[in-house]
Amino acid sequence: MHQVSVIIVGAGLAGTSLAWSLRKRGLSLLIVxxxxxxxxxxxxxxxxTPITGKRLTxxxxxxxxxxxxxxxxRAVEAETGQRFFFPRSIVRIFQTAKESATFEKHxxxxxxxVREPSPPLDPRWFHTPPHGFEMPTAAQLDVPTYLDASRTAFQNQGQFLEADVASDDLQLSPAxxxxxxxxxxxxxxxYCQGFAATQNPLTCELPFRAAKGEILTVRIPDYDEVRVLNTGHWLAPQSPGLWRFGATYSWHDFTDATTVEGRTELEVALGKLLVCPFEIVGQQAAVRPIIAGQRPVLGFxxxxPIGVFNGLGSKGSLMAPFFAEQFAARLxxxxxxxxxxxxxxxxxSA
Ligand SMILES: Cc1cc2nc3c(=O)[nH]c(=O)nc-3n(C[C@H](O)[C@H](O)[C@H](O)COP(=O)(O)OP(=O)(O)OC[C@H]3O[C@@H](n4cnc5c(N)ncnc54)[C@H](O)[C@@H]3O)c2cc1C
Structure with missing residues (x-):
């Protein structure tokens, strides 16, 4: 038997971040x-994003x-020699006079x-002159690059196993x-399984209020705004010439199948925002692991000795490191x- 201190099931944002936090503390681990x-x-x-939602909270x-x-x-970037954390301003564009008034009030x-958009958004790109505010202390994580770089780092240490863990694989022992x-x-x-926790008899009692989201990848010739725009939907740079536009929310379909409805909603919204033509080159869908109360769930x-790290909801990039550190300290x-x-x-329980 190979003996480690902690087995982590799932290498999404939760499991991967927990693995780094355990490694920092010198605990032996294996990710499956x-x-x-x-x-x-x-x-x-x-x-x-510091300020979110229709009500600007x-x-x-x-x-x-x-x-x-x-x-x-940044520490994982230094460790892996890869770049995936990008400080990046987000500009919120008001959709209605009410939104603008809410902002003034709060x-x-x-x-x-927040600050005035600086430089101002270039009105050439937009159907209506854009008004809003800029959030300079925002950022974007290139999540696939973070996960891939981390996987390689753990694989190199013999700490990563590619396998599907079934619930009846697990046995409790005195130790x-x-x-x-x-x-x-x-x-x-x-267990850091995201929405797949609903398929695990050990964790399926957690009250998920999950929401499927769909995202488009679009090519926008000549468009050169490097900040993220948020109009209720957001438009974010991906790689030279490519942007991502999303995301939808659906509370009744929990598959990762892309839909015509999702594509249409996003295509119409982007068409309302931008004057210039764009080409849709990709569409993806997945389920956000939101748990009742919209807070993460950590504990045993x-x-x-069976733990859970889940419920990162719509904010996994922001919250995973903080709670990974907390869980690792507990372990x-x-x-x-x-x-x-x-x-x-x-x-x-804690
Ligand atoms: C469309 C969309 C847009 C989003 N945008 C943002 C955003 O802009 N900012 C942000 O912070 N968050 C965003 N999120 C939310 C964010 O993605 C989630 O909070 C986060 O991904 C949750 O990570 P997780 O590790 O808990 O789950 P997951 O990413 O689902 O990872 C679970 C991992 O466990 C593995 N696994 C599951 N079961 C098993 C098993 N039995 N055996 C082995 N492996 C298993 C899976 O294969 C997977 O690798 C978005 C989500 C969606 C869907």
């Missing part, structure tokens, strides 16, 4: 991931999470987070857990899990 091409993390735009604990995320991703709460099919034994196993199932015996993420459901 089934290497799906389409997952929530691989589809995500990776935006970290400050993102939950953004001031606390953002510096941790920035330092975390502007004092946004001190240090922890084992996955006999893979010859593995550990003190803890942490009924006091067992290393040097920290605790806060009640807001570990104490909301009877089956989960």
């Amino acid at each position: 991931d089934r290497a799906e091409a389409v997952t929530s993390s691989r589809v995500a735009a990776g935006l970290m 400050k993102s939950w604990r953004h001031d606390e999470f953002f510096p941790v995320a920035a330092a975390f991703y 502007q004092s709460e946004f001190a240090g987070l 922890g857990v084992s996955l006999p099919r893979f010859g593995l034994h550990a003190k803890h196993i942490i 199932l009924n006091g067992s 290393a015996g040097t920290g605790t899990l806060e009640p807001e993420v570990s104490g909301r459901f009877p089956c989960i």
Whole structure:
């Protein structure tokens, strides 16, 4: 039997970030991931936006999470020699007079987070002159590059196994857990499965309120705005000449199949925003792992060595590092899990 301290099931934003945090603390680990091409993390735009939503509210604990995320991703960039964390301004364009009025009313709460768009948006690109505000302390994570670079780093240390873990693979033992099919034994196993947790009998009681999202990849000849635009939908640079435009929200279809409705909604919205022609070159869909209360869930199932790290919702890039650090400290015996993420459901404990 190969013995490690922690087995992590799932190498999305949650599992990968937890692995880095454990490694930093010197805990032995093994990630087991089934290497799906389409997952929530691989589809995500990776935006970290301080002020969000129709009602223009400050993102939950953004001031606390953002510096941790920035330092975390920069450290992994240094470790892997790859770039995937991009500080990037986001310009919110008002859609209605009401939105503009809401902003005026709450502007004092946004001190240090907003400014006039500088330089102003170039009106040549837009149907109507764009009015709004710029969030200079925003960022975008190139999530697939982060995940791929991390996978290579863990593979090089013999800490990554490509496999599908079935729920009946797991056995409890006095000293922890084992996955006999893979010859593995550990003190803890942490499930970081995203929405796939709903298929796992151990974790399927978690009250998911998941939302499928669809995103387009578009080519926009000559368009040269490097900031992210947010109009309710967002337009974000991807690579030279390519942008991503998204995302839809659907609360009734939990597949990763792309739909005509999704494409049409996005195509119409982008057509309303931009004067210039664009070409759709790709469409992707995945399910955001949102759990009731819209907060992450971290902790252990009924006091067992079986842990869960899930519920990153629509903000995985921003929140994964902060909570990975917290969970790793707990697993290393040097920290605790806060009640807001570990104490909301009877089956989960800190
Ligand atoms: C359209 C869309 C746009 C988004 N945009 C943003 C954004 O701009 N900013 C942002 O912060 N967030 C965004 N998100 C949300 C973000 O993607 C999620 O919060 C995040 O991806 C959740 O990561 P996770 O690791 O919990 O889950 P996942 O990404 O689903 O990862 C789970 C991993 O576990 C593996 N797995 C599952 N079951 C097993 C098993 N039995 N055995 C082995 N492996 C298994 C899967 O293959 C996968 O690799 C977006 C999501 C979507 C869908």
